[in-house]
Amino acid sequence: MANAKVNICGIDFKNPVITASGTFGFGREYADYFDLSRLGGISSKGLTLNKKDGNKGIRLHETPSGLLNSIGLQNPGVDAFIEEELPFMKEQNTVILANVGGGSLEEYLKMIEKLNYTDIDMIELNISCPNVKSGGMAFGIRCVDAERVVKEVKTICKKPLIVKLSPNAENIGDMAESCVESGADALSLVNTFSGMAIDIYGRKPVFDNTIAGLSGPCIKPIALRMVYEVSKRVDVPIIGMGGIMDYKDAIEFIMAGADLIQIGSGNFINPTISLDIIDGIEDFMEKQGIRDLSEIKGIIGRENLC
Amino acid sequence: MLDGYKSLTIKSNTEISTNIFEIKLEMDLEKEIKPGQFFMIRGWETNDPFLPRPISVADVEENTLTFLYEVRGRGTHIVSKLCKGDTLDILGPLGNGFSLKGAGKKAIVSGGIGIAPMVYLLKNLEGEIDFYAGFRSEVYWMDKVKEHSNFVFISTEDGSVCHKGFCIDEFDPTKYDEVLTCGPIPMMKRVIELCKGIVPVQVSMESKMACGIGACLGCTIETRDGMKRVCKEGPIFKGSEVIFNG
Ligand SMILES: Cc1cc2nc3c(=O)[nH]c(=O)nc-3n(C[C@H](O)[C@H](O)[C@H](O)COP(=O)(O)OP(=O)(O)OC[C@H]3O[C@@H](n4cnc5c(N)ncnc54)[C@H](O)[C@@H]3O)c2cc1C
Ligand SMILES: Cc1cc2nc3c(=O)[nH]c(=O)nc-3n(C[C@H](O)[C@H](O)[C@H](O)COP(=O)(O)O)c2cc1C
Numbered sequence A: 001m002a003n004a005k006v007n008i009c010g011i012d013f014k015n016p017v018i019t020a021s022g023t024f025g026f027g028r029e030y031a032d033y034f035d036l037s038r039l040g041g042i043s044s045k046g047l048t049l050n051k052k053d054g055n056k057g058i059r060l061h062e063t064p065s066g067l068l069n070s071i072g073l074q075n076p077g078v079d080a081f082i083e084e085e086l087p088f089m090k091e092q093n094t095v096i097l098a099n100v101g102g103g104s105l106e107e108y109l110k111m112i113e114k115l116n117y118t119d120i121d122m123i124e125l126n127i128s129c130p131n132v133k134s135g136g137m138a139f140g141i142r143c144v145d146a147e148r149v150v151k152e153v154k155t156i157c158k159k160p161l162i163v164k165l166s167p168n169a170e171n172i173g174d175m176a177e178s179c180v181e182s183g184a185d186a187l188s189l190v191n192t193f194s195g196m197a198i199d200i201y202g203r204k205p206v207f208d209n210t211i212a213g214l215s216g217p218c219i220k221p222i223a224l225r226m227v228y229e230v231s232k233r234v235d236v237p238i239i240g241m242g243g244i245m246d247y248k249d250a251i252e253f254i255m256a257g258a259d260l261i262q263i264g265s266g267n268f269i270n271p272t273i274s275l276d277i278i279d280g281i282e283d284f285m286e287k288q289g290i291r292d293l294s295e296i297k298g299i300i301g302r303e304n305l306c
Numbered sequence B: 001m002l003d004g005y006k007s008l009t010i011k012s013n014t015e016i017s018t019n020i021f022e023i024k025l026e027m028d029l030e031k032e033i034k035p036g037q038f039f040m041i042r043g044w045e046t047n048d049p050f051l052p053r054p055i056s057v058a059d060v061e062e063n064t065l066t067f068l069y070e071v072r073g074r075g076t077h078i079v080s081k082l083c084k085g086d087t088l089d090i091l092g093p094l095g096n097g098f099s100l101k102g103a104g105k106k107a108i109v110s111g112g113i114g115i116a117p118m119v120y121l122l123k124n125l126e127g128e129i130d131f132y133a134g135f136r137s138e139v140y141w142m143d144k145v146k147e148h149s150n151f152v153f154i155s156t157e158d159g160s161v162c163h164k165g166f167c168i169d170e171f172d173p174t175k176y177d178e179v180l181t182c183g184p185i186p187m188m189k190r191v192i193e194l195c196k197g198i199v200p201v202q203v204s205m206e207s208k209m210a211c212g213i214g215a216c217l218g219c220t221i222e223t224r225d226g227m228k229r230v231c232k233e234g235p236i237f238k239g240s241e242v243i244f245n246g
């Protein structure tokens, strides 16, 4: 059997498949359907310093080949996460990423301080959530804002630091470079695209917040292009995502430059989709005679680099 | 471990009233299915429509699982075109289901397609049960209801069959020890108001869903007990805990 192991930031992943933040809870629900130790990793639901009830009104709206969501970071707060969810996650024998959201620099820093002393494997700093008013995305649009947060967080963070980028950034390549210069050990992208929908009979937006986050296969070509662009700009490991529904999509992201990939909305279509994708990747490697994913990582456009 | 999506073979898929379909699937009954539980269903292989659709258990007989559904949009339209021998992918049973523990005399109140979970409930509830069913114009599934209830009250909004108006027009909550309801929000809201302080209510709530298993927090509703997931802590809630906003 081919070996799909990947190591980034000194951490071993059994395979490149991580389940994406906000689509997998803290793993409990999916543990009823499959053995989570098969996964490369799990990224937690986006955490905030204090418990959050999330947004009111409609939270989901289907679109052609995709989905708009406005969950609003509903989560139990970082303390409850550390006490009640993390022990369960750590028992699953897979890499655990704590996805850290926040409304202010101070909030991010307080959370990192708490997470430093846990056995979380990595931090995924979410500067890209479009669904909270004072939301993390405020930091993910302009490079200067991102630089400030990433620099300060990096100074105190004792865990490998992944910064999760927003596709709504002014320029994704510049943003990636800024984050890396400010100390990001790795980048993950993309979070959801800002989108909206209108209830034409009610003559009002579907979502109370008007703007929501778009995910699913409809964003894949754009997400893939962004991963490609970013991978040509920076030298840190990249976690690619956006509409991955099968192993072919996953291989595309890897060829575009991703070391690892995340599965988000696909989990809603089939709770065991990650297993199919892991098996598919291994099978593809076997059939194509690929011994290590580094052989195909970023092969697209490599010829243009000197 | 629970089963993921399973493909079940369709035995029949019949339009029993305008835009109302009854679909019967072949299923080995290896697990218990409670009244009020639901399945996520998918009758297409493409990414569009993207999400599976939640549909309540309408009946369970030996080797047969039945759903009753109304064609509303693209998803249910596609399912309505499936034929005998085709397959439907289903995940479940999901959610909590009705509590069947209550004693005494009960009333079931349904509006429109809200009748879907009520016949299987009726079959599994003990004691004397009165059934109030409201429809817009056409009446369906009443033979099954009559077979299992003590008294049946039917209404249509346009008066084309039985009482003209709403099924709660002659509903007296003081006659009952428990009330179970499913239907349009204004109806459920009214039932809960009528029963407040008189008789406990179990209500089947709807919400848009993505995962159906409690992970995405997309179906969460506000209750007097905090935020709850319709797909996991529900879809059946106590009437006294739900808050209808707007
Ligand atoms: C727990 C539960 C049980 C249900 N049981 C039944 C049943 O037994 N029979 C039946 O006919 N209907 C039932 N419904 C409603 C049914 O899920 C929707 O009518 C259906 O999803 C509409 O899909 P569509 O593609 O035809 O419509 P579209 O309008 O195209 O749907 C677009 C999107 O909105 C969602 N959506 C639309 N209306 C609803 C709704 N009322 N509730 C939840 N999501 C909605 C769809 O799932 C989809 O994601 C139930 C809903 C829930 C939550
Ligand atoms: C319902 C839902 C909730 C999400 N919550 C979070 C979150 O809390 N934190 C975060 O960083 N990303 C969140 N995301 C974004 C996903 O992790 C992912 O970046 C995005 O959905 C794109 O991938 P996909 O197309 O595979 O879903 C959420 C996405 C969805 C659909």
Ligand code: FES
Residues within 6 Å of the ligand: B208, B209, B210, B211, B212, B213, B214, B215, B216, B217, B218, B219, B220, B229, B230, B231, B232
């Ligand atoms: S539908 Fe995902 S939590 Fe209920």
